[in-house]
Amino acid sequence: MHRYIPNTDADAKAMLDVIGIKSMDQLFQGIPDDLILKRALKLDSGISELEIERKMKELGKKNRSTDDLxxxxxxxxxxxxxPSIIKHLAKRSEFYTAYTPYQPEISQGTLQAIFEYQTMICNLTGMDVSNASLYDGATACAEAAIMAVDSTRRNTVLVSETMHPETRQVLKSYMHSREINIAEIPMADGVTDPEMLKKLIDADSAAVIVQSPNFFGIVEDLTEIEKITHGNRSLLVSSVDPISLAILKKPAEYGVDIAVGDAQVLGNNLNYGGPYIGFMAATSKLMRKMPGRMVGQSLDVDGRRAFVLTLQAREQHIRRYKATSNICSNQSLNALIASIYMVTMGKxxxxxxxxxxxxxxxxxxxxxxxxxxxxxxxxxxxxxxxxxxxxxxxxxxxxxxxxxxxxxxxxxxxxxxxxxxxxxxxxxxxxxxxxxxxxxxxxxx
Amino acid sequence: MRGYNKLIFELSKEGRNAFSLPENDVGRTPLEDMLPAHLLTKEEVELPEVSEVDVVRHYTLLSKKNYGLDTGFYPLGSCTMKYNPKINEDMSSLDCFANLHPYQPEDTVQGALALMYDLDYMLSEISGMSRVSLQPAAGAHGEMVGLMIIKAYHKKRGDNKRTKIIVPDSAHGTNPASAAMVGFDIIEIKSTKDGAVDMEDLKAALSDEVAGLMLTNPSTLGLFEKNIKEIADLVHEAGGLLYYDGANMNAIMGISRPGDMGFDVIHYNLHKTFSTPHGGGGPGAGPVGVKEHLVEFLPVPMIEKSGDRYFLDYDKPYSIGKIKSFYGHFGVMVRAYTYILAMGAEGLKDASRKAVLNANYMMARLKEYYKLPIDEICQHEFVLGGLKDGTDEVTTLDIAKRLIDYGYHPPTIYFPLIVHEAIMVEPTETESRETLDEFIDAMIRIAEEAKENPQVLKEAPHNTPVRRIDEVLAARKPVLKWQND
Incomplete structure (x- = not known):
């Protein structure tokens, strides 16, 4: 018997009796015979925990970690x-083995943690509303572009050359499949060139997307870019680093419409590139255009403060093809980690x-x-x-x-x-x- | 600490702190000497000021308001809430996997690349596909990537008229949403009352404008699509491709393979079928597998092997490009890989067989008390239609909420949309007969209560940290962050 599968052959026999069939194979009688796999899967036999550990550590020896370098x-x-407490708290299985908090009465832990996360993301960025997380900084940027296209009813996005190359590539893939035009704003001396932006921006520009600190680590001044962008009634999307916002001017101080970024830096391991966590915060005007889950505060029947997934009319399980995005699973556990990090570090x-x-x-x-x-x-x-x-x-x-x-x-x-x-x-x-x-x-x- | 209901911000007190950093050994420099003042914020960042023990207690007490798989039975249909083995967590936390930078030289990450290469093979073998990209972050992301691949395939052939995707009305909500994300128009086709594809409707929908059909098999009603080969032939003859939503793969491992059924593209949910935890809503992972004719369109990079050396291959001119930073949720891949090592070929097959056994056992015992729209052998899940001789007074929602009082996470409710008052139950293979019996007994007791004392259901749950919540209030007057007032 496999350690993860409790029912024995004797259990199975008794259960088949209740079902009223004679063999396990009868359970699969609905599958046409020519679709039944007649051979074993070409995989190794299952191994014990001790063997797994040995094999994995053997593989691990072929890696050199940042503990080592x-x-x-x-x-x-x-x-x-x-901080040490992060692994102890985020590894509490009531958090990590829970599903999406669709049953709020038994999910207040996750829901409140996300509500607090949303609050802190808003405080860091200065923006009005935050969602519950997106896959990573790059896909958050792509979602922001789509959001801008949908809210302005224009069909071109402009992205700075100083944006992370992978983010630009992800943007291209997303925009390409949706037939949204994308153009790059060239840089001058390591920063987005406002003169080039002036030349590129036109009546079809839905968004101007910039990163600061940019890919070269340079802190960009968005003052002029903001004027050009809003002068053209386009939306300004800014990709930011959450730690830097403890000292740098916040997106809201520049008049940014949508702030996005990756919160890996807030307590998440490097993990060879993932899972990380994308965040998104926007002005309240754009609240109902945002992708992904959001947690709101409400009251229960006894008048107690309670938290619940809200504004779900934006989401795929309600709106299907009319949803603001297809996102369902997000990075809830990474958002929890980011929250614990922000709380631990504090102001x-x-x-x-x-x-x-x-x-x-x-x-x-x-x-x-x-x-x-x-x-x-x-x-x-x-x-x-x-x-x-x-x-x-x-x-x-x-x-x-x-x-x-x-x-x-x-x-x-x-x-x-x-x-x-x-x-x-x-x-x-x-x-x-x-x-x-x-x-x-x-x-x- | 019973009834703890504080927000972390309400614990904050000026001067407290929980952080610990060494003195800066390069010495202090005034910030304005490094960064010009106009780039700096004028505001202090509003974060709580609390001590370490405050943080630990706060999140521990919050965790106790949650219900996880380790707390109890979680029969959520289409979500495959199977036990998350602890060794998976240990392996993904090993320094040699958790602390790797994505841009390290390939020579320093050969173990990580080997793991990904092997996992690609394992998943390909399980589904009957040629290659798998491990990059998509979640099921819906996998769907989107799969559809991008379908789009790229038609485009390369110069077949530019194919702008439509067929989706059955019983499909997961992500299917049509993902198709819309990729710029496809959606044709929704009807299901028969047993949840199968309506063949006449399908035939009517097919044309030279159809890029493909998205299907989950077993269906969301838990039944194997008997006509799958005919469906595949029809779609292929019309020039379309077949997409497999892998949400329900836990029914068929080692038993039947989507690749053999005629599917061209599939996404897996590592957080369902392959035991990685759901994390309270993520991170998951949604790898995408394709048949040979679509391999060239997979996202970059792919992991390849040359001699004994593994490398990241970006040289794929027809690739749909990058769809996510770096290489996907590596930490989740380590867990799934560990699980497949633990299970092996026969373990995976036994898992699917026992998952199907458990579902049929529950269905057989519950159908006396609850409506069962389709009374035939099911696969890994089944759908009830509310109380057998219920009135309109007691709803599926009431039953679900009452189950919470009995210590269970309720099944998926009101889905699929094609069943009235749906209760979708998926026990998975990791539950014992005793656990199933206890749950069934609770369901039977609730059916009795519905007759004797419906009020107790209407008011359920009774003993939770909070009771039913005013969702209308939450949506009408959104409060999405805490504000100091």
Whole structure:
């Protein structure tokens, strides 16, 4: 008997008697005989827990983790400190083995946690309403584009060249299949070029989509972009980093209509790229156009405060093909993790993380450029990441660094054609000693 | 702490904190010396100020207001709430899997790539497909990707008229929504009263404008589509493709394969069939499998192998492109992979057989007390139509809410839409006969209560942290965040 399957052959026999059939095979009599698989699946036999552990650790040995390597790699996935309590709380099985909270009376834990998550996302971004999460930052951006197209009844979106290349690719796939036009706003000196935006924007532009800090880590000033965008009655979509919002101007302060981004940085493991968590917050005007679940506050029959999934008339299980999106499962557990992170860091802690990141990144950039061998690719203010141009291709430098147990930066030649360009990332986890070692090694490569 | 009802914000007190960070060893620099003032916020970010024990108690007490699979039986139809093995969690938390950066050099992630490559093979073998992309984040995302592939296939052939997707009225809501997401028009066809595709309706709907048909098999009524080969032939002859919604795959592992039935594209729900947890609504994973003629359209990157070395292959000119950052929900893949290792070929087959056994056993015992619109052998789930000799007074909702008082998560209700007062029950294979009997006894007791004391059902649940909630109020005057007042 398999350990996950309790009913024995004797149970099965007794149950077949109640059903009134003689054999297990009769259960499948509705399947045409030529569709019954007449052989065993070509998979190995099941193995014990001990064997699983051995096999998985053997596989794991072929990986080198960020516990093992000093990570200066970012580009959309970040090696931040994760407080210990997160795993203890998020691994409570009442949270992780629960289904979507469709039965609110026995789901108040999940529902309240999401309500608190929505509140904190609104507080971080300054926006009016947040949904309960989307798959990741890239798909959140695509959903925002669709939302803008639906609410403006225009059919083109403009996305900045400084947006993460993968996000732009995801946007293209989504827009392409829906026959929405997409155009890129070229950059100038590492930031979205407002002059190019002026040339591109027209009566069919539903949205202008920008990222800040952008892919190069540069903090973009959206003041002028906002004027151009709203002057054209387009919507401004901004992809932001939640930690940076402890110090940087919030999307709402710029007059952004939809703020999106990835909240992996809020306590979620790197996980080789997923699961992460996309967030979306918007102005109240756009509330009923938003995709995905939302939790609202209400009262129960006894007058107690209670939480429930709401505004479901937007969603697929009610509206079917008229829904604002097809999303059903989202990233609830990752939203819980993000919440626990935000609560644990709190008002002061999140600011402290953001400050340390900035100080350490500036320190690293200063050290690395001091010798003259490397220079900043752009003379712009940055957060957590900065682009350097050096004497050699980043892949070559990274090979040397890896030999010294350092995970080097992202090669900027591939996507941006910046020859010998590398994007380095410094989080609060990096120490002075690690940064100095990186500098020393890069000086001699 | 009984009756705990605080929001985390209501615990906040100035000066408290739960965070712990080392001193900044590169020294302090005034922020304005690094970033120009006009880029900085003028407002402090509003987050709670609480101590560590506050955080721990708050979320522990919240978790106790939840009902999870580890709490009890969860017979949610079409959701396959099977036991989530603990070893899966342990394996996905191993440092060598949890702490990998997606842009690490391939040489440093050979174990992760090997796992994904093997999982692609395993899932392909289980469904009879050629290759699987592991990237989609959830079932609905998988549907969207599958439909993008269907669109790309027709487009490459220059067959640009195919703008319509056929969806039966018994389908999951995500099916039509996903088709709309990809810019298809939807043709809804009727189901027969036993939930099968209405062949005449299908024939009438088929044309050279149809890109494909989306189907789940077994159907949402828990019955195997007997005409599936004929359906596949009709759709293919009309130039369309067949899409398999894998929500109900738990009925057929090792028994029958969508690929052999004639399906061209399939999505799996790793969080249903392959035991990864639902997480209170996600993360799931919705890999997409295709037959040989569609492999070239799968999203990039695919995991390939050259000699002993695994690599990410982006060189696919006909690919639909990227549909998500990086490579999908790797953490979920590790869990599903662990599960398949634990089950093996015979374990998976036994799982499906016992899932179907459990469903039929429950159906046989319950049909005396509840309406059973279709009384024939079912697959992994079945649909009841409310109380057998019920009046309009007691609804399916009342029955569901009363089940909560008996300590159960209710079945899926009011779905599929084609059954009046539907109660859709899916026990899964991980429940014992004793558990099923106890649940059945509760259902029988509720049927009796409906006659003797309907009020107790109307007012249910009675002993939950909150009772029935005013959903109209929530939607009419939306309060979607806490505000300090």
């Amino acid at each position: 000093v990570c200066f790699l970012g580009a959309g996935a970040y090696d931040h400190y994760i 002061k802690g999140l600011r402290e993380v953001a400050l340390q990141i900035t100080e350490k990144a500036y320190y690293a950039a200063g050290r690395l450029t001091a010798g003259g061998k490397y220079k900043l690719a752009f003379d712009q203010p940055f957060f957590r990441e900065f682009a350097l141009i050096g004497p050699k291709d980043a892949d070559l430098i990274n090979r040397e660094l890896l030999a010294n147990n350092i995970l080097g930066g992202y090669n900027l030649n591939k996507e941006y054609g910046i020859e010998n360009g590398v994007l380095l990332c410094v989080t609060e986890k990096r120490t002075k000693q690690e940064i100095d070692q990186l500098t020393d090694l890069m000086e001699v490569i």
